[in-house]
Amino acid sequence: MHLLTQRCRGLSHNGLLPSLRVAAGRWSGRDPSNSKPYPFAAPLPLRLARSNYGNGLTRPSPPAFQTPLADAPSRKRAEPYEAKAVVIGGGPAGMAAVANLLEAIPDGKVVWIDKTFQGGTTWLWQETQSYSWVEEFLRFARHNDIFREICNARDRKPIEALERLDGKKTCCLRHVVDMLNFLSDGLLRHERVRAVSGTAETTARDQLTLKWTVTVRPPSTPGHDKTAVGRFCTPLVVLCTGSRPRELAIELPRPAALGSGLDPRQLNRRLHVWMQSWAEQVGNSTMPMTVAVVGDSHSAVMTLHNLSGIARVVAPRLRIRWFTREANLKYTKLAPGPLTDDPPRTVLNERDGLRGVAAAFALRELEGDKIATSKAGAVIERLILPKPPAPSDPQSQRQRRQWEEKREELETQFIAEHLDGVHRIFQCIGFERAPPPEVRPALAPLEDPNFGRRRQLAVNDRTGSFYPAGGDPAVVIGLFGAGSAFPESVEVADGPRRPAVSMAAYGEFVKRMAPQWVEATWAGQMSGEEIKMLTQEQWMQRQARMKERKETAKGFEYY
Numbered sequence: 001m002h003l004l005t006q007r008c009r010g011l012s013h014n015g016l017l018p019s020l021r022v023a024a025g026r027w028s029g030r031d032p033s034n035s036k037p038y039p040f041a042a043p044l045p046l047r048l049a050r051s052n053y054g055n056g057l058t059r060p061s062p063p064a065f066q067t068p069l070a071d072a073p074s075r076k077r078a079e080p081y082e083a084k085a086v087v088i089g090g091g092p093a094g095m096a097a098v099a100n101l102l103e104a105i106p107d108g109k110v111v112w113i114d115k116t117f118q119g120g121t122t123w124l125w126q127e128t129q130s131y132s133w134v135e136e137f138l139r140f141a142r143h144n145d146i147f148r149e150i151c152n153a154r155d156r157k158p159i160e161a162l163e164r165l166d167g168k169k170t171c172c173l174r175h176v177v178d179m180l181n182f183l184s185d186g187l188l189r190h191e192r193v194r195a196v197s198g199t200a201e202t203t204a205r206d207q208l209t210l211k212w213t214v215t216v217r218p219p220s221t222p223g224h225d226k227t228a229v230g231r232f233c234t235p236l237v238v239l240c241t242g243s244r245p246r247e248l249a250i251e252l253p254r255p256a257a258l259g260s261g262l263d264p265r266q267l268n269r270r271l272h273v274w275m276q277s278w279a280e281q282v283g284n285s286t287m288p289m290t291v292a293v294v295g296d297s298h299s300a301v302m303t304l305h306n307l308s309g310i311a312r313v314v315a316p317r318l319r320i321r322w323f324t325r326e327a328n329l330k331y332t333k334l335a336p337g338p339l340t341d342d343p344p345r346t347v348l349n350e351r352d353g354l355r356g357v358a359a360a361f362a363l364r365e366l367e368g369d370k371i372a373t374s375k376a377g378a379v380i381e382r383l384i385l386p387k388p389p390a391p392s393d394p395q396s397q398r399q400r401r402q403w404e405e406k407r408e409e410l411e412t413q414f415i416a417e418h419l420d421g422v423h424r425i426f427q428c429i430g431f432e433r434a435p436p437p438e439v440r441p442a443l444a445p446l447e448d449p450n451f452g453r454r455r456q457l458a459v460n461d462r463t464g465s466f467y468p469a470g471g472d473p474a475v476v477i478g479l480f481g482a483g484s485a486f487p488e489s490v491e492v493a494d495g496p497r498r499p500a501v502s503m504a505a506y507g508e509f510v511k512r513m514a515p516q517w518v519e520a521t522w523a524g525q526m527s528g529e530e531i532k533m534l535t536q537e538q539w540m541q542r543q544a545r546m547k548e549r550k551e552t553a554k555g556f557e558y559y
Contacts, residue, residue, distance in 0.1 A: 080231035081194070084108035085518075086214050088200045088437065089240030091120025092140065092180060093483025093506040097238045098187055099146040100514035111232050113196045115219055117188060119180030120242050126174045128262035129357040131298045135167035136504040137176050141183060143507035150186030158182040170356030176503075196230055200437040203237055205477065212237045212478060214437075236478050236521045243431040243484040248294065249408075250416050256424045261293075261303035268310055271318065278423050288317045292425040294415060296324040300428030301358040304366065308376035320380045321422060323415055327384060328368050331359050350492060383418060385411045433485045439466075461489035461499070464513055465520065476520040482510050 084105045087097045090112070098112050130137075141159060142148050151159050158178035165171050188195050198216040205212050214237060216230040245258045260266050271291075278289040293303050304322060311318040332353035354362055365376035388406040391399035419425070439457060458469040459481050466479040482488075487499035488509040500509065 080213055080233040081111070083111040083194065083232055083234045085236040085238065086111045086113065086212070086232055086234045087238045087240060088113045088203075088214070089120065089242060089483065089485075090114025090117045090184065091122065091240060091242050091483060092503045093242075093485075093510065094120070094238075094240035095180070095183055095187060096140070096143070096507045096510040097240055097482055097514065098193060099144050100510050101236075101238070101518070102146055102190065102192055103144060104515040104518045107192075109192055109194050111194045111196060111214075111234065112187070113198065113200050113214070113216055113232075115197065115199060117184050117195060117197070119177055119184060121244075122173060122180060123177045124259045125262050126172070126177045127264065127266070128173055128299075128302055130170045130173050130176060131355065131358075132170070132502050132504065133168060134162055134165045134171050136502060137171075137179060138162055138167065140503040140507040141179055143504075144511055146187070146190070147183060150183055153186070156182070196232070198230065201229075202438045202440065203479070204440045205479075210478065211235050236517060237480070238517070239436050239479070239481045239485065240483040241436045241485045242434050244434045245427065246429045246432045247427055248412055248415065248429070250412055252425050252427075253419060253422060254424050256291075256426050258299060258303075258426065258428060261306060261426045261428070262299060264306045264309070267306050268314070271310060271315055274424055275315065275317065281423075286317070288319045289423050290319045290321055290421050292321045292323065292419065292422045293428060294323045294425065295428035295430070296326060296329055297352075297428055297430060298354060298358050300324075300426075301329070301354060301362050301366070303426050303428055304376065304380065305358070305361045308365070308379055311379040312375060318379060321418070322380050322382050323385055323411075323418075324382060325385050325387075325411075327382070329354055329362050329366065331355070331363070352498070383414075386414055431484060436481075436485065439479065459486050461487070463516070464488065464509070465517070476523065478521045480513075480517050482506060482513075 084107075085101045087094050087101065087110065089097075094112070094114065098110055101110050138159075140147075141151055141162075158175070159182065162171070162175050162179060165175070187193055196216050198218040200214055201217050202215045203212050204215075211233050212235070214232045214234070216232065218230075247255070256270075260270050274291075275289050279285040279287075291307060293300055293307070300322075304320065307318070307320050311320065330349045330353040332349050332355040353359075361376075365371065365374040366380075366382075371377035371380060371382055388403060388410055391403045393399050456469040457466045457479070458473075459466050460473045464480045464482050464486055465473075465476055466481065467473050467475045467477065483506050484501055487501050488505065489497045490500045490505075492498050
């Protein structure tokens with residue numbers, strides 16, 4: 001050990017050790033700013049990753065010596081890419097946000113972040129029947145000028161396939177997935193769109209410049225450097241991060257994926273495997289296997305439709321246990337009135353009623369007492385979930401919220417007590433917001449009296465604008481949301497305001513709000529549809545005041 005130390009000292013005196021240290025700490029790859037994009041024909045995620053992160057490693061390899069050197073080259077952090085706006089999410093709402101921001105912002109780049117740019121998660125349900133009408137999908141595809149230019153291209157087979165269908169009926173979501181991929185490819189070819197393949201991890205706001213810095217981690221697939229992180233700076237960020245299926249708050253025996261119940265072919269294959277596993281488990285190949293379905297939504301009815309069809313044809317030992325809130329389901333229907341389209345008649349249960357194939361199956365096989373004599377009823381056991389006593393004041397939001405919490409607790413307990421003998425369970429109880437990237441904005445101390453305290457963000461469901469929870473909803477911090485994660489709340493004919501969840505609704509909402517988002521981000525204020533603009537002088541004065549408080553201004557974190 002002593003001899004090794006003396007040799008190292010000798011190397012140090014000869015000037016060799018510093019050079020070794022420097023070499024060990026150099027970047028083992030080319031600078032991503034100098035990397036050239038690959039041809040458009042290359043596979044999309046890999047092409048985008050190479051374009052944004054370089055073809056090789058962009059992080060330094062672990063240095064052999066951790067001692068800092070005075071003569072070592074300084075490694076300055078790369079400056080973030082400046083953009084006019086950043087859109088996070090590649091689903092229908094994200095695509096609509098990119099297209100409408102391109103129209104609202106006359107110049108500059110719009111950064112678009114997603115893992116695959118394949119229309120979000122719609123492809124997971126592509127073998128099931130849609131909830132929306134065909135004409136609603138076509139209305140989304142033509143809701144702004146950029147989309148219309150893409151749809152008018154010479155090779156427009158996905159749009160033509162939808163146009164050949166009956167606009168007043170539902171369709172297989174496979175056609176919609178093709179349409180979304182077609183529109184996504186068109187946006188990726190736009191000269192002002194910079195597509196970044198990866199996952200947005202954090203969005204942090206500088207309280208002095210009022211700009212967001214979005215960090216992006218590339219996908220963990222072959223050909224991508226997992227350690228390379230992209231940084232993008234912008235005054236305006238739109239979160240279109242989508243949703244995911246909800247799950248019950250109990251431990252379930254082998255829950256089944258929602259998508260497998262909506263795809264008849266995949267469901268048939270899985271049932272074959274499950275029944276073999278069940279026969280081995282009970283030691284009897286003739287004992288029936290029970291599969292449970294929870295919910296009475298569109299996805300629940302379609303899952304029942306697929307399960308009962310397979311049970312009648314190829315799996316006679318299959319039994320279905322259905323947990324539902326009501327024996328009589330909701331259906332989309334026109335309100336009573338004259339049979340005329342001018343003015344259009346009110347649609348009842350437009351947001352949560354069954355329609356199309358699901359409605360036809362439920363009316364024929366599941367509705368009320370029909371289940372006792374129907375073909376599907378021969379293999380379906382229906383269990384009605386319990387309800388707590390109705391609130392004394394139905395108009396009280398507090399009492400209604402408490403009643404909803406009590407109902408979910410009773411339902412969960414009831415389901416847990418009736419799962420004996422169930423081999424698999426499908427949870428068709430709706431969707432919930434997918435986790436967005438970590439958000440850490442910091443408002444100016446002179447603008448917020450609660451500066452320095454940890455607080456949460458709230459979203460205005462009328463405008464899509466985020467603001468500090470408990471603060472003024474008119475305050476704009478340049479962060480907005482749209483799509484199934486942050487849908488617009490709209491008036492309905494037969495009840496309180498409800499979220500507008502459909503592609504057509506996303507497109508109309510973003511088209512209406514995108515110009516206001518751009519203006520309100522500059523103004524810092526939004527009130528309904530009227531934006532209170534600041535003059536250039538007022539803006540500069542506010543910037544000067546914030547700069548004076550730079551030493552004491554510490555941003556508070558949002559989660």
